Amino acid sequence: MKYILASAFLFAAICAYSQDRIKMKSGETVLAKVLEVSRDEVKYRRHSNPDGPVYVLSKQEISEITYQNGETEVFNSVKAPENNNRNDNPPVDPAIVDMFYSMTRRNNRVYITSENDNAVVHATNAINRWGYWTVTEKKYNADFILNFNINFSGAEAYGTADFINPRNGRIIRSTNQFRVAPTWDLNVKRGLVNVIVDDGIKPMFR
Known part of the structure; x- marks a missing residue:
């Protein structure tokens, strides 16, 4: 009986930590599988839907990420690139626009x-x-x-x-x-x- 209880607790502990935790600056925590961390953004899939769509978050929205191995990565504020001409619109890939409207x-x-x-x-x-x-x-x-x-x-x-x-x-x-x-x-x-x-x-x- 003790062996069964110990195994159950061990399994629960493994499940609890077999996911990445993205802590947002808003206080929300997203359970995820982090796919990529680039200079300005983080790509991930939801832990509840590991084969689902890829989501993207700006690093400016994230406080820290605790990975499933226990390692924690803390994000400082990412300075947005300066735009000397404030009347310019951000560049848009025409192929993406065409695909979207198609x-x-x-x-x-x-x-x-x-x-x-x-x-x-x-x-x-x-x-x-x-x-x-x-x-x-x-x-x-x-x-x-x-x-x-x-x-x-x-x-x-x-x-x-x-x-x-x-x-x-x-x-x-x-x-x-x-x-x-x-x-x-x-x-x-x-x-x-x-x-x-x-x-x-x-x-x-x-």
């Missing part, structure tokens, strides 16, 4: 995902009401994937939506982050999804 043409098929099942329902309803794309329940039929990232802070909800290439799982574009309170919609999750669609997604295609 994948998201009117009447194309979109597969909607989220770690929150109710968010998928709300997003499906919002996209169907809009009528710009056709929602498919088959991922392999999709021209692109639309992933809704929903988070909560007290009674408020905040999040973004990512446009993902279904062929390689890479994020090609994301909306700005939006935040809603219960005064906007008593169902803050539904309210947030509707705001992301109305204010974050639709303006890209007008």
Whole structure:
């Protein structure tokens, strides 16, 4: 019996540390598998979805990363590169822009995902009401994937939506982050999804 209990505790300890922990400056901790740490950003996959899309965080958002081997990397503030001409727009790869608008043409098929099942329902309803794309329940039929990232802070909800290439799982574009309170919609999750669609997604295609 003692051997079984000891084995159970050992297994739990291994599971607890078989992941990387990204501590954000906002106080949030992201359980992840870190793929790459470059000069300005960190690429990772969610620990809960190791075969899912690749996410990118700016180092300016990160306080520290504790890797699964126990090593901790602390991030100081990364100074943004100076821009002597403030009227210049940041460079955009034309190939990425062309691919984005090719994948998201009117009447194309979109597969909607989220770690929150109710968010998928709300997003499906919002996209169907809009009528710009056709929602498919088959991922392999999709021209692109639309992933809704929903988070909560007290009674408020905040999040973004990512446009993902279904062929390689890479994020090609994301909306700005939006935040809603219960005064906007008593169902803050539904309210947030509707705001992301109305204010974050639709303006890209007008």
